[in-house]
Amino acid sequence: MKLQRRKGRLTDWREKEYLEDDLNEEGGDTMITHIVFFKLAEQTPEKIRAVRDKLLSMRGKIDVLRHLEAGIDLIRSERSYDVALVTTFDSLDDLQAYQVHPYHAGEVVPFMKANCSSIVAVDYES
Numbered sequence: 874m875k876l877q878r879r880k881g882r883l884t885d886w887r888e889k890e891y892l893e894d895d896l897n898e899e900g901g902d903t904m905i906t907h908i909v910f911f912k913l914a915e916q917t918p919e920k921i922r923a924v925r926d927k928l929l930s931m932r933g934k935i936d937v938l939r940h941l942e943a944g945i946d947l948i949r950s951e952r953s954y955d956v957a958l959v960t961t962f963d964s965l966d967d968l969q970a971y972q973v974h975p976y977h978a979g980e981v982v983p984f985m986k987a988n989c990s991s992i993v994a995v996d997y998e999s
Contacts, residue, residue: 904939906996924955924985925943928981931976935974938971
């Protein structure tokens with residue numbers, strides 16, 4: 874079964890891993906997706922919003938960011954993290970430039986480390 878694209882996105886994300894080879898053969902642009910989950914040390918609504926807002930504050934400050942979204946967990950289960958960050962980059966070099974960008978490294982990372990008990994990340998080609 875071949876999935877249809879809508880505004881550059883697959884209509885069924887669950888089948889994405891099966892289509893990577895097909896997409897590469899079609900000449901699709903490869904990007905890097907960087908996803909980070911944050912579990913806060915103090916899980917108050919104010920702290921959770923502050924973490925999300927700090928992540929969103931990167932918009933317009935880091936030119937290599939192609940897409941940025943941050944959201945607060947709705948389910949609040951035992952295994953849930955509190956906040957998620959999803960970003961995309963044109964290349965691995967751009968992701969690495971983001972990691973050392975003065976605003977990210979000097980403002981955002983220290984804020985996250987001061988407020989989070991756990992931070993996990995995944996980076997993959999998309």
